[in-house]
Amino acid sequence: MKILYFAWLRERLNRGEEEVSPPATVATIADLIDWLAARDEAFALAVEKRALIKAAVDAKLVPHTASITGAKVVALFPPMTGG
Amino acid sequence: MTVRVSPAPFDPGAETNAFLKAGNGAGAAVTFTGVVRSKSDDPITALTLECYPELAINQLNDIVARATTRFDLLAATIIHRYGTLGPGEPIVQVMTLSPHRDPAFKAAEFLMDYLKTDAPFWKQETGPRGTHWVEAKAEDDAAKARWE
Numbered sequence: 579m580k581i582l583y584f585a586w587l588r589e590r591l592n593r594g595e596e597e598v599s600p601p602a603t604v605a606t607i608a609d610l611i612d613w614l615a616a617r618d619e620a621f622a623l624a625v626e627k628r629a630l631i632k633a634a635v636d637a638k639l640v641p642h643t644a645s646i647t648g649a650k651v652v653a654l655f656p657p658m659t660g661g
Numbered sequence: 662m663t664v665r666v667s668p669a670p671f672d673p674g675a676e677t678n679a680f681l682k683a684g685n686g687a688g689a690a691v692t693f694t695g696v697v698r699s700k701s702d703d704p705i706t707a708l709t710l711e712c713y714p715e716l717a718i719n720q721l722n723d724i725v726a727r728a729t730t731r732f733d734l735l736a737a738t739i740i741h742r743y744g745t746l747g748p749g750e751p752i753v754q755v756m757t758l759s760p761h762r763d764p765a766f767k768a769a770e771f772l773m774d775y776l777k778t779d780a781p782f783w784k785q786e787t788g789p790r791g792t793h794w795v796e797a798k799a800e801d802d803a804a805k806a807r808w809e
Contacts, residue, residue: 585711585783586794637715639779653713653781657797660710660741660782661695661753661773 579646581614584655587631590624600646607633608642610652630656662729662737664721666714668744673751680738680756687735689765692756693773699748705788710752712743713781724775732768734759739772743782774804 582595604613611631615622625631633640634653646652673694681690697708721739728737736758746752755772759765784795 582713584713584781585785588711634713634716634781637713637719639716639720639781653716655713655781656783656794658778658781659784659795659797660712660780661777661801 579649580651582653586656587624591620605645607644610646662725664718664725665740666717671740673754676754683736684758687758688760689762690758691765691769693769694751695753697746697748697750697752705786707745707747707787709745709785710743711783716781720780724772728768728771732764734768771808777801778805
């Protein structure tokens with residue numbers, strides 16, 4: 579699955595996207611964040627305040643409890659500041 | 662109902678005139694334009710808006726659909742720019758058309774309150790003190806919460 583990063587999360591990770599293949603036990607957005615944090619110290623530091631991180635699955639905004647089963651694109655990003 | 666997300670500049674006057682022409686039977690049109698602010702005590706030289714366009718279009722269409730259900734609207738449009746903008750340039754335009762002014766005003770506020778917190782845009786300001794990301798504001802969450 580492809581993961582997209584935006585704004586300060588993209589800058590802190592020094593990448594806008596990456597391809598990952600999490601194991602089947604990684605079932606939700608929260609699981610995915612835990613899994614990514616466990617394999618990458620920079621990621622763990624960037625998402626230290628978990629509640630700030632928002633997520634989308636295939637361009638639909640979702641909570642951390644949402645399933646990622648079958649997802650093609652998951653996006654992770656800070657709170658939005660448009661308008 | 663129209664949603665447009667683009668790096669291209671837009672002309673608020675031309676957009677307003679085109680929107681008004683669609684107004685068969687309308688008694689009220691409200692247009693709001695958000696522009697890049699630069700104050701003398703806190704100047705900026707540029708504002709860069711990062712965007713996730715696919716999610717932005719989905720979210721803005723959802724926000725417009727909710728406004729249409731909630732208010733007596735004949736038409737609604739949201740235009741939102743991304744990319745690097747200078748002081749005074751339009752960022753966003755929200756327009757509503759209704760038989761009466763009250764729903765036109767309320768729907769325009771509703772659209773702005775929701776898009777500020779729910780649409781995937783992120784602002785980065787550049788000024789004399791360097792570049793920094795604009796933080797999300799609690800008052801924007803509170804403004805949205807009053808509609809819930």
